[in-house]
Amino acid sequence: MAAASRARVAHLLRQLQRAACKCPAHSHTYSQAPGFSSSEKTTDYAFEMAVSNIRYGAGVTKEVGMDLQNMGAKNVCLMTDKNLSQLPPVQVVMDSLVKNGINFKVYEDVRVEPTDTSFKDAIEFARKGSFDAYVAVGGGSTIDTCKAANLYASSPHSEFLDYVNAPIGKGKPVSEPLKPLIAVPTTSGTGSETTGVAIFDYECLKVKTGIASRAIKPTLGLIDPLHTLHMPSQVVANSGFDVLCHALESYTALPYHMRSPCPSNPITRPAYQGSNPISDIWAVHALRIVAKYLKRAVRNPDDLEARSNMHLASTFAGIGFGNAGVHLCHGMSYPISGLVKTYKAKDYNVDHPLVPHGLSVVLTSPAVFTFTAQMFPERHLETAEILGADIRTAKIQDAGPVLADALRKFLFDLNVDDGLAAIGYSKADIPALVKGTLPQERVTKLAPRPQSEEDLSALFEASMKLY
Numbered sequence: 001m002a003a004a005s006r007a008r009v010a011h012l013l014r015q016l017q018r019a020a021c022k023c024p025a026h027s028h029t030y031s032q033a034p035g036f037s038s039s040e041k042t043t044d045y046a047f048e049m050a051v052s053n054i055r056y057g058a059g060v061t062k063e064v065g066m067d068l069q070n071m072g073a074k075n076v077c078l079m080t081d082k083n084l085s086q087l088p089p090v091q092v093v094m095d096s097l098v099k100n101g102i103n104f105k106v107y108e109d110v111r112v113e114p115t116d117t118s119f120k121d122a123i124e125f126a127r128k129g130s131f132d133a134y135v136a137v138g139g140g141s142t143i144d145t146c147k148a149a150n151l152y153a154s155s156p157h158s159e160f161l162d163y164v165n166a167p168i169g170k171g172k173p174v175s176e177p178l179k180p181l182i183a184v185p186t187t188s189g190t191g192s193e194t195t196g197v198a199i200f201d202y203e204c205l206k207v208k209t210g211i212a213s214r215a216i217k218p219t220l221g222l223i224d225p226l227h228t229l230h231m232p233s234q235v236v237a238n239s240g241f242d243v244l245c246h247a248l249e250s251y252t253a254l255p256y257h258m259r260s261p262c263p264s265n266p267i268t269r270p271a272y273q274g275s276n277p278i279s280d281i282w283a284v285h286a287l288r289i290v291a292k293y294l295k296r297a298v299r300n301p302d303d304l305e306a307r308s309n310m311h312l313a314s315t316f317a318g319i320g321f322g323n324a325g326v327h328l329c330h331g332m333s334y335p336i337s338g339l340v341k342t343y344k345a346k347d348y349n350v351d352h353p354l355v356p357h358g359l360s361v362v363l364t365s366p367a368v369f370t371f372t373a374q375m376f377p378e379r380h381l382e383t384a385e386i387l388g389a390d391i392r393t394a395k396i397q398d399a400g401p402v403l404a405d406a407l408r409k410f411l412f413d414l415n416v417d418d419g420l421a422a423i424g425y426s427k428a429d430i431p432a433l434v435k436g437t438l439p440q441e442r443v444t445k446l447a448p449r450p451q452s453e454e455d456l457s458a459l460f461e462a463s464m465k466l467y
């Protein structure tokens with residue numbers, strides 16, 4: 001291409017980028033600095049959608065044995081947690097494996113809210129078993145553990161921290177091929193069946209971190225709403241809050257073309273890339289379902305319509321945030337879970353204190369969105385309206401408080417604990433909570449508004465009490 005022609009294309013690209021999003025929230029900050037040609041960019045110019053294959057239907061789990069047979073699997077690892085191992089979702093999977101003549105071993109020691117120790121235990125099981133396929137039946141804890149087991153068993157010489165997100169781990173890109181993994185989610189929350197993310201609590205730092213790579217996403221997600229009928233109501237509520245925050249955070253995240261650096265090779269483009277036009281669709285749709293069905297799903301265990309819709313919403317939001325990412329509610333949630341003292345969550349059949357993931361993210365949401373709204377106020381107002389706020393007379397500069405009020409009302413209606421104080425934290429814990437948030441740059445840098453340590457302290461303080 002002649003130089004003049006290249007300059008013309010670069011000029012047109014810049015114009016296109018400026019014109020791409022006309023909403024006021026975007027247009028004033030989105031364009032590249034003048035003088036940058038597309039090859040000199042420091043911010044990214046592309047995004048990629050990576051999604052597992054998904055199959056949805058009431059009773060679809062019974063097909064899993066045939067799927068494994070179709071894949072030619074001869075030696076399968078079935079992962080779950082102890083509670084679920086006694087419940088119908090696991091039984092249905094086992095029946096299907098037996099019926100289709102699939103040889104399998106069960107690992108039922110998944111820890112609810114996994115740790116590096118529990119991940120390593122599952123990895124050891126996987127390495128010893130030389131499995132040629134995996135099935136994870138459970139919530140995010142099980143699916144994430146299975147992803148890690150598959151990854152490290154497929155890469156036997158790697159050290160645990162090799163693939164863990166930087167700066168805690170080395171954040172190496174995954175180049176080895178993994179074995180097929182079929183995920184059968186039993187909660188309606190994490191969307192882990194669609195994402196290349198596996199989260200664990202890194203015990204020596206008392207913070208959650210994870211592994212994030214498109215390579216670890218499941219091969220197939222079997223979304224079977226019948227499993228949701230077994231969920232206790234607090235598991236429905238907390239996993240539903242996770243969907244709520246996935247949708248809100250991915251929709252308000254820094255746009256992909258404002259994220260730095262621009263990768264020099266596509267293998268290093270992160271799984272969490274920033275908001276983008278495709279993720280936006282999934283996030284908004286998921287939020288509408290949450291607004292319509294979450295309360296019904298929590299209150300009535302027999303409401304199959306509401307529980308089925310929440311099961312789908314979890315997948316919808318997963319497709320969105322799995323590519324766009326999440327930001328401050330999640331970044332701040334990791335020390336909230338990691339530093340848990342004695343809080344025991346109702347309806348969780350476990351023997352250790354735990355702040356369920358969805359609860360740990362939603363408790364800071366009113367403070368977080370009050371803080372972030374000045375960057376993309378239209379998006380904040382739009383989501384407040386979806387959640388039931390009357391925004392006809394709302395001013396754009398009030399977008400943050402309007403969304404925060406809508407969230408508080410939503411949480412109050414579902415009897416959610418009154419802020420961090422109600423789950424055992426006090427002002428004295430704020431420095432530790434801030435310290436635990438600082439290494440979560442992978443997500444906190446996706447917040448639309450940069451935050452200082454003082455900002456984080458103020459956000460934790462504002463989240464001590466909600467109502």
Ligand SMILES: NC(=O)c1ccc[n+]([C@@H]2O[C@H](COP(=O)([O-])OP(=O)(O)OC[C@H]3O[C@@H](n4cnc5c(N)ncnc54)[C@H](O)[C@@H]3O)[C@@H](O)[C@H]2O)c1
Nearest residue numbers: 083113139140141186187190192195197199227230231357
């Ligand atoms: N990979 C991702 O993209 C991603 C995203 C968000 C959260 N997470 C992680 O996922 C984990 C949380 O997962 P979760 O909220 O899905 O719950 P979970 O897997 O931790 O399970 C919570 C409890 O509910 C029980 N349970 C699950 N399904 C049930 C059912 N159908 N009937 C009866 N009991 C049932 C489990 O046995 C467990 O006791 C956290 O570690 C979180 O950090 C991962």
Ligand SMILES: [Zn+2]
Nearest residue numbers: 190242357361
């Ligand atoms: Zn989450």
